[in-house]
Amino acid sequence: MARKPHPADLANAAVIANAVRFDLALFLGVGRYARGSAPTLADARHEAKRLDALHSNGRRTLIYAIDANGRSALVTDDIPTEARETAMKTYAKKFNAQRAAKAAGHDLNEVEIVKTKDGFTFRVKAAPAEQPAKAESAPRKPRKAAEKSVAPRPLGKRAAIEAAAREGKLPEPPDFSAETHKRFRNKLASVVELAKAGDIKGLRAFEINPVSSSPKAIARYRDLCIIALEAGRKAA
Numbered sequence: 366m367a368r369k370p371h372p373a374d375l376a377n378a379a380v381i382a383n384a385v386r387f388d389l390a391l392f393l394g395v396g397r398y399a400r401g402s403a404p405t406l407a408d409a410r411h412e413a414k415r416l417d418a419l420h421s422n423g424r425r426t427l428i429y430a431i432d433a434n435g436r437s438a439l440v441t442d443d444i445p446t447e448a449r450e451t452a453m454k455t456y457a458k459k460f461n462a463q464r465a466a467k468a469a470g471h472d473l474n475e476v477e478i479v480k481t482k483d484g485f486t487f488r489v490k491a492a493p494a495e496q497p498a499k500a501e502s503a504p505r506k507p508r509k510a511a512e513k514s515v516a517p518r519p520l521g522k523r524a525a526i527e528a529a530a531r532e533g534k535l536p537e538p539p540d541f542s543a544e545t546h547k548r549f550r551n552k553l554a555s556v557v558e559l560a561k562a563g564d565i566k567g568l569r570a571f572e573i574n575p576v577s578s579s580p581k582a583i584a585r586y587r588d589l590c591i592i593a594l595e596a597g598r599k600a601a
Contacts, residue, residue, distance in 0.1 A: 371578040373585070375465040376523060380438035383488065384430035387440065391416045391426040396566045399426070406430075407446050434524060439575050439584060455484040462487045472521060527589065533597035535560055536589045539582040549579040556583055560590040568594075 387409035389401040399416050403409035406428070413426035428440040456462045459478055462485040466476045476487045526536050538557050541550050552573070559567040568591050573584045 370465075372468045373578050373582050375468040377438040377581065379465055379468070379487070380432045380436050381430040381440060381444060382486070383432045384438075385433050386431050388429045388431055388437070389413055389416065389426050390429070391420055392424055392570070392572075393420060393422065395570050398569070401426075406440065406444070409440070410446060436523065436527060437588065439581065441575060455481055455486045457484050459485045461485070467521065468523070527592070530589045530593040531596050533593055533600055535593045536586060539586055541579070541582075546579050549583065552580070553583050553586070556587050556590070560587075560594070563594055563597075565591055565594050 384406075387403045387406055389399075389403070389409060389412055391399040391413075393399055399420050401409075401412045401416060403412050409428045413428055416426045429437045430440050431437050456465060462478050463473060466473060466478075466487045478485055478487050530536055538553060541547075541553055546553075556568065556571060559571065568587050571587060573580050573587065575581045575584055
């Protein structure tokens, strides 16, 4: 039986599939990075090779996919360089594609489920084109007082956590109580201590090798802590 994808991996795949740009970062030393940005993954990988050659320090340039809502995901070597349309992850059932969209923080009204030759996938719907204003032939009738206003659509869980971080609120650490996370608990604890101490430089310098879902979760938590601490300093 095929292994069930981890929700965090589904969310990462969705961000990469719908990325609007790719940001690069090469760690040079405490608090120092060589950075860049590219519109496509192919361009990003070309720029990463240039940065690696320019700053030959034994480290590799990391590439982060950024979607239209500002969510980020680390691009690992197993992600194809082809156009995003062909690199989008597919799922055996329509329900699984809908679940992946929710895990990425999207409301199902924001996405369309697409049938492919390999299964199902989802795409974020394009914003509707603005229609030219029509000339009013007669004044509109006022709405009835009893008519209820439409409540704003709530943010998805992932988007809400990131929005809170941008307002300066530190996120809750990921739940590593499961036995599969055991060997990464000390690393998570170190990141938590740095976050509580407000040590942005320490968080940026903290090395995380995203080889599985556990370190990927730590990396996302670390990035959200940096966003929250920086927002808090700006507000102070």
